[in-house]
Amino acid sequence: MLSKNQIKLIKSLKNKKQRHLNKMFIVEGKKSVSEFINSKYDLHKLFSINISDFNLTNTVQISESELSKISFLTNPKDHLAIFTIPIEKPVNENKLLVGLESINDPGNLGTIIRTCEWFGINDIICSVDSVDCYNPKVVQSAMGSLSRINITYLDLSNFLKSKSIIKYGTFIKGESIFENKIIVDKGILVFGNEANGISDNLRSILDVELTIPRFNSENYPESLNLSNSVGIILSEFSRKFNEKKNL
Amino acid sequence: MLSKNQIKLIKSLKNKKQRHLNKMFIVEGKKSVSEFINSKYDLHKLFSINISDFNLTNTVQISESELSKISFLTNPKDHLAIFTIPIEKPVNENKLLVGLESINDPGNLGTIIRTCEWFGINDIICSVDSVDCYNPKVVQSAMGSLSRINITYLDLSNFLKSKSIIKYGTFIKGESIFENKIIVDKGILVFGNEANGISDNLRSILDVELTIPRFNSENYPESLNLSNSVGIILSEFSRKFNEKKNL
Numbered sequence: 001m002l003s004k005n006q007i008k009l010i011k012s013l014k015n016k017k018q019r020h021l022n023k024m025f026i027v028e029g030k031k032s033v034s035e036f037i038n039s040k041y042d043l044h045k046l047f048s049i050n051i052s053d054f055n056l057t058n059t060v061q062i063s064e065s066e067l068s069k070i071s072f073l074t075n076p077k078d079h080l081a082i083f084t085i086p087i088e089k090p091v092n093e094n095k096l097l098v099g100l101e102s103i104n105d106p107g108n109l110g111t112i113i114r115t116c117e118w119f120g121i122n123d124i125i126c127s128v129d130s131v132d133c134y135n136p137k138v139v140q141s142a143m144g145s146l147s148r149i150n151i152t153y154l155d156l157s158n159f160l161k162s163k164s165i166i167k168y169g170t171f172i173k174g175e176s177i178f179e180n181k182i183i184v185d186k187g188i189l190v191f192g193n194e195a196n197g198i199s200d201n202l203r204s205i206l207d208v209e210l211t212i213p214r215f216n217s218e219n220y221p222e223s224l225n226l227s228n229s230v231g232i233i234l235s236e237f238s239r240k241f242n243e244k245k246n247l
Numbered sequence: 248m249l250s251k252n253q254i255k256l257i258k259s260l261k262n263k264k265q266r267h268l269n270k271m272f273i274v275e276g277k278k279s280v281s282e283f284i285n286s287k288y289d290l291h292k293l294f295s296i297n298i299s300d301f302n303l304t305n306t307v308q309i310s311e312s313e314l315s316k317i318s319f320l321t322n323p324k325d326h327l328a329i330f331t332i333p334i335e336k337p338v339n340e341n342k343l344l345v346g347l348e349s350i351n352d353p354g355n356l357g358t359i360i361r362t363c364e365w366f367g368i369n370d371i372i373c374s375v376d377s378v379d380c381y382n383p384k385v386v387q388s389a390m391g392s393l394s395r396i397n398i399t400y401l402d403l404s405n406f407l408k409s410k411s412i413i414k415y416g417t418f419i420k421g422e423s424i425f426e427n428k429i430i431v432d433k434g435i436l437v438f439g440n441e442a443n444g445i446s447d448n449l450r451s452i453l454d455v456e457l458t459i460p461r462f463n464s465e466n467y468p469e470s471l472n473l474s475n476s477v478g479i480i481l482s483e484f485s486r487k488f489n490e491k492k493n494l
Contacts, residue, residue: 117463117467178486
């Protein structure tokens, strides 16, 4: 049974300010909830139409119609959990990092988190104006990977200036990722906003300007989807790094 | 000024059956509308808050509030156009094809269309139960690329059986795309449904089972986002093909 205060709290967590004031966010669906339970994240409360799935003490049994009242999904699932937003961990600069400037679309950020985990990235660094990683749509599209990837919001320009690691940026024009021969196991790969790319300010701090070559003779499309670009570049970096390791 | 019948027609085009009965679909936003006008597609009618942008005869000047009534977008833009659904063109089997089985998510299909164009794919073949490429969300996320890519809906299993081209499928486990040395300029790359992958029926027809290797020591995430997988594999095929061409 849901209390009015619980409904009010959950609904408020759709809002970024409320999430960070309460230090709480929502995860939905058995699979994702289970991955967060098995991670560094602390469960605050679980609302479940099937409490035997987890058998935890801080669980509230709810009905399907109660779930549909509180769910952020078009098709509510079985479980809705409130987790505590943890304190940010320090960035591990001895591995390859992904930096995101002013990323806007929650679905993109979620997919990028999932893809980063696939390619062994542990840290994603976002400029402070980027979409919040605890936004329900980010959590949803990251499909559990958010529970294992460290995401840090900071002044990206200051961070880049203060670090003596190699800084790659991705642009519509630049050196082909296939022709760039530098093979690194540390450094940062920076991606810009969906519509505007990397800002001039950030661009001036970067060491290498990379591009994914277009394999057609037209000038279309103008760009690739942001999360697709991240996937393609991480894949190419991983391929080269692995080939070097096996030499 | 919008007529009641026009509003009714436009709203009906959110529905797949109505789109195909009327042989019409909606494109929104100056950039996309302009790309469709400059393509093989026939403009049926343009509804515009700024008719001087295009200066076409079959344009209806509308107000911003009228646009917000008919737009499928959360943030309506400037133009909404009705285009005619063309007759499907024959598939060009002498180039690399992309095949999609039971693809479900309109955003994924749109992104795949855009990414396919980037990598020079001309034909995408979808199983008949795949999401309709004239779905407004597909048109939106394809960002104009739909106007230049040929999409054919057919019985994918029969198509594959009847063609003597090399058939690649993409799976969670298979031969690494980086280790597979076959370099082709024709053939078909098949991708399965977002949740279930390629069906057993289709799998039995394929020649090569490929995978994108996971570059971490965990079993997470279980999979990559579908459009990201398409991007990574097309990128790797293009890289190899280009290296061979330059030898």
